[in-house]
Amino acid sequence: MAAALRAARLCHRAGRTVSSSPTAGLGRTGPASLSARRRFVFTATGNNVQFRLDERTAHSSLDLFKKDTGIIYRMLGLDPSKVQDNPERFRDWAVVLGDERIGGGRHYWEVTVKKSQEFRLGVAEASMSRDDCVGTNGASWVFGYARRKWFAMTGNKMVPVTQVGKADRVGILLDYEAGLLALVDVEKPRIVHSIKAPFRAPLCPAFGLWDGELLTHSGLQEPEGLK
Numbered sequence: 001m002a003a004a005l006r007a008a009r010l011c012h013r014a015g016r017t018v019s020s021s022p023t024a025g026l027g028r029t030g031p032a033s034l035s036a037r038r039r040f041v042f043t044a045t046g047n048n049v050q051f052r053l054d055e056r057t058a059h060s061s062l063d064l065f066k067k068d069t070g071i072i073y074r075m076l077g078l079d080p081s082k083v084q085d086n087p088e089r090f091r092d093w094a095v096v097l098g099d100e101r102i103g104g105g106r107h108y109w110e111v112t113v114k115k116s117q118e119f120r121l122g123v124a125e126a127s128m129s130r131d132d133c134v135g136t137n138g139a140s141w142v143f144g145y146a147r148r149k150w151f152a153m154t155g156n157k158m159v160p161v162t163q164v165g166k167a168d169r170v171g172i173l174l175d176y177e178a179g180l181l182a183l184v185d186v187e188k189p190r191i192v193h194s195i196k197a198p199f200r201a202p203l204c205p206a207f208g209l210w211d212g213e214l215l216t217h218s219g220l221q222e223p224e225g226l227k
Contacts, residue, residue: 043202045104050219051205054099056088057130062096062209070215071096071207073116093133098205098216101126106175108222109205110186113145113168116212120144120153121172122195123181124206134206141195142206143172143183152183152195161193173226176203182226189223 052068063072073094090096102123111121122142124134134140135153143161144151150161164170164185171184173191182194207214 043101043103044107045102047105047107048219048221049100049102049105049107049109049205051098051100051109051216053096053207053216054088054204055096056084056086057090058096059090059092059094061094064096065213066215068099069217070213071209072213073209073211088130090130092131093208094210095120095134095206095208097124097126097207098218101202101204102174102176103202104176106173106178106222108171108173108184108220108226109216109218110169110171110184110220111207112215112217113170114213114215116145116209116214117148118144118146118210119212119214120206120208121170121183121214122206123172123174123203125201126204127201134208139201140206141181141197142208143170143193143195144208150183150193152193154195154197159193164192171223172205173222174203184223184226186223189226191226 053064053071055064055068058064061074063074065072113119120134120142122134122140124140128137128139135142135144136156138155141154144153148166150164151158152161161183169186171186171189173182173184176199179196179198180194182191185192
């Protein structure tokens with residue numbers, strides 16, 4: 001219980017974005033457009049998923065760049081009145097999802113992180129609550145970095161990850177049928193830490209960012225030797 005409370009406090013203190021007005025970053029509940037809904041039609045079941053970041057889900061403090069493969073954190077964020085009205089957007093937390101659903105298979109992608117001291121990388125159910133932060137519920141599984149330390153997190157419970165330093169580029173390995181999500185040291189390469197979970201719904205790549213920027217690299221072959 002104490003660990004869960006500490007995890008909740010950490011996400012509350014460091015995860016919630018600073019806004020220029022009391023309503024900045026809040027989503028609206030208008031219906032999504034037909035074209036927006038269609039972006040989540042296809043489900044990857046093989047290997048080597050390729051995705052971009054879905055602007056519809058991005059919190060207003062996150063700017064997408066490089067053809068929607070990267071995000072930059074902006075402390076004040078965008079004027080909420082200029083953010084597209086849709087129910088898919090994360091309302092309180094600086095989170096964005098990938099635009100591909102994964103319903104099976106074994107997939108690998110990498111993330112380059114620049115000038116960031118706090119971020120989260122992993123997967124989330126496509127239907128997870130847009131009021132939650134990734135890692136704080138049972139519908140998301142992430143590896144995070146904060147206060148110069150790595151951790152694994154799901155269900156608001158944090159487990160320290162001690163075998164990796166502040167890496168500029170890391171890999172994420174997802175084996176849907178095996179219920180495995182792993183953090184990969186791309187230099188070795190080797191699995192540093194893994195999370196086991198019974199995945200029961202389509203998943204999307206998930207990212208949280210509270211400073212700096214990150215760039216995703218998908219459609220990659222899994223490095224040899226990973227188990």
